[in-house]
Every structure is written in structure tokens, then in C-alpha cells.
Amino acid sequence: MSQDFHLSISLQKLYIFLQAPITSKMAVNYYKYQAEQLVRNYLLPNPVLPYTSLLVGIILCKMAYDLTHVLSSYYFKCYPSLTKIQRIEWNNRGMSSAHAVYITSVSIYLVFFNNMFADQLDGPVTLRCSNFSTFTLGVSVGYFIVDLVLIFWLYPSLGGKEFVVHHSLSLVAIAYTMLSGEGQLYTYMVLISEATTPEINLRWFLDTAGMKKSTAYLINGLLMFFAWLVARICLFIYLFYHMYLHYDQIEKMHIFGYILVFLVPIVLFGMNLVWFGKILKGIKKTLAKKK
Structure with a gap:
């Protein structure tokens, strides 16, 4: 019909x-x-949905980048005096903050407030997806593509090897789960860690604006510490526990998806622990200076 x-x-x-x-x-x-x-x-017909959402993600990234440039030129006196590389990084961080707010909000909604991944429903939780969840992942894929292009273009000004590893793993994992529909729950659990991105970017903004000794810088550092502890440490521990409880359902995934479900969170969690150690050292130094 x-x-x-x-x-x-x-x-x-x-x-x-x-x-x-x-x-x-x-x-x-x-x-x-x-x-x-x-x-x-x-x-949202399924055959074109992933590619449409990817294109939407790239367009939205361009819009966020340009909007950051326009607003910063008017409202931040330090912005015009920055070097070309600094302005590019400033705009790029504005773009990444916009993506972080979007993807974190949707991830929290789908993981904790939507019943799509509820255990009460029939069928493996690892094989559930919807047009909305797939579209959102496509937008995120578009962002990671844009950000990786900028990183390689200005390497290593926007980030070194650790950023390339982090973004490459994230891009492969998100693209796979977007196209296959497998493991979207665990992908969204990992994406909640983007909640720390706005605090990281604000720290760089304050530092670049010469406000490293301000109270705002200290408060943001404390917020970054707690956000990192919750979103990149505690939530990952919960993710591993959830994977342990649902291992029989993970086994039903394709071999490539099966490997990604374990490989990506483990590698990212290891990187999160290393960065968390650096955050702790930074907070200790800042508090010592305040005293």
C-alpha cells in the first residue's frame, strides 16, 4: 500500500x-x-535518516562556530586582540559547548527518563533504537567529523594525540551504533560524559581572557571536578555494572559491535582517570595559591 x-x-x-x-x-x-x-x-524515513542527521550536525556546527564568532566580537573585549589560532580555538570551543549541551540533555533523557531502554520491555536492550535516537547520534557524528577536521588542520594547536584517539574512537563507535542500531544505550551512557565539556571550555575562556586568578575560575574548577567525578568516573562504573548484568544480551550483537561495546568505554575510562588526576593536581595548586 x-x-x-x-x-x-x-x-x-x-x-x-x-x-x-x-x-x-x-x-x-x-x-x-x-x-x-x-x-x-x-x-524521517529510515534509509536516509542517518545521512540526513549527519548533514544536519555539520550544518549546526558551522552555525554554532559562526555565532560564537559574532557574539564574541561584540561582547568580549579580549576577542579582537587574540591571535588567529586563538580565535579559531575560541570559536571551536563555543561549537563544542553547544554540542555538549545538546547531546548531554538528550542522553540523560533517553537513558534515565525514556522507557525505550527499560528492562520491562521485551527484546535485548542492546538492539533497541528509534528514529529520534538515531537522528541524535547522526548529529553527534557530524560534530565529531568537523572537530576532527579542525584538529588535523591545525594539529597540534587544538589538541594532541590524546584528542585524536578520543575523537576517533568516539566517531567510530557512534557511527556504528547509528548505522546498525546496536548498543545505542551504552553509546548514550558514554555521551553523558560530554557534560564536562562546557566547564573545560569555560576554564580555557577564562584563562585566555586573563581571569585565571578570579573567583569565577576557582568556582568553575570545582564544578569541573564534580562533573567529571559524576559523569566520567561514577557513571562509567555504573555502565560496566550494567554491561555485566546484561552480558547475555551483549552477546547477541554483531562481533564488531561486541568489541566496540567493551573497547571504547575501557579506553575512555582509562583516559578519564588520567585526566581526573590532572584535575586534582590543578585544584590543589589553585587552592594553595588562594591560601
Whole structure:
């Protein structure tokens, strides 16, 4: 049957539904179901969804980069005096902060507040996905591609080998789970760690603006410490525990996905521990200077 036929049937059902006496709860549930069906069947066809979302991600990154440049030129007196490389990094960090806020918000929603990955549902949790979750991953893939291009273009000004390893692993893992639909839950758990990115970027902004000795710099350092502890240490421990409980479901994944599910979190967790040690040293030095 054609999509037009299905759409006409849906409209007829909606008309009949509107004629019947209903409760407000029934109405909300019905409209939610119809909206999901409309998006699933007509607005986001699966064959083009990953590539469309990737393109959207690249376009949004360009917009965030340019918007950071425009706003910084007007509101930050130090910005025009920066070198060309510093301005590029400033704009790039604005772009990465925008991506971090977006992907962290969606990840927290899907992992903790949406029932798509709930244990009560039938089927392996490692094989569940939706158009919305796939689209969001595509946007993130677009960001990591743009950021990697900038890193290689200005290497090592925007980051050294550790950034290349981190971004390359993230890109491969996110791209795979976007295209295959496997392991999206664990991908989103790892992506919650992007919650630390705005604090890291703000630290660089304050330092570049000559505010390293300010109270704002100290407060941001403490926020970065707690965000890192929760999102990159405690959450990863919970992730490993969840993987242990659902290992029988992980075994149902393709061999490449199976390897990624274990390899990427382990490597990233090791890097997180090393960086966390550096954060602790930085906070100790800052507090010692304040005293």
C-alpha cells in the first residue's frame, strides 16, 4: 500500500476518534501515538535518516562556530586582540559547548527518563533504537567529523594525540551504533560524559581572557571536578555494572559491535582517570595559591 493510502486511513481514524467522547488522558495518549507514527512513517524515513542527521550536525556546527564568532566580537573585549589560532580555538570551543549541551540533555533523557531502554520491555536492550535516537547520534557524528577536521588542520594547536584517539574512537563507535542500531544505550551512557565539556571550555575562556586568578575560575574548577567525578568516573562504573548484568544480551550483537561495546568505554575510562588526576593536581595548586 502507498503512504498516501496509509495517511488517509490515519486521518479517517483521527476523525472518528474526535467524534467520540473521550477523557483528556486518552486524548493525550492518542495524539502522542499519532505524532510518533507520523514522524516514523513520513517525516524521517529510515534509509536516509542517518545521512540526513549527519548533514544536519555539520550544518549546526558551522552555525554554532559562526555565532560564537559574532557574539564574541561584540561582547568580549579580549576577542579582537587574540591571535588567529586563538580565535579559531575560541570559536571551536563555543561549537563544542553547544554540542555538549545538546547531546548531554538528550542522553540523560533517553537513558534515565525514556522507557525505550527499560528492562520491562521485551527484546535485548542492546538492539533497541528509534528514529529520534538515531537522528541524535547522526548529529553527534557530524560534530565529531568537523572537530576532527579542525584538529588535523591545525594539529597540534587544538589538541594532541590524546584528542585524536578520543575523537576517533568516539566517531567510530557512534557511527556504528547509528548505522546498525546496536548498543545505542551504552553509546548514550558514554555521551553523558560530554557534560564536562562546557566547564573545560569555560576554564580555557577564562584563562585566555586573563581571569585565571578570579573567583569565577576557582568556582568553575570545582564544578569541573564534580562533573567529571559524576559523569566520567561514577557513571562509567555504573555502565560496566550494567554491561555485566546484561552480558547475555551483549552477546547477541554483531562481533564488531561486541568489541566496540567493551573497547571504547575501557579506553575512555582509562583516559578519564588520567585526566581526573590532572584535575586534582590543578585544584590543589589553585587552592594553595588562594591560601
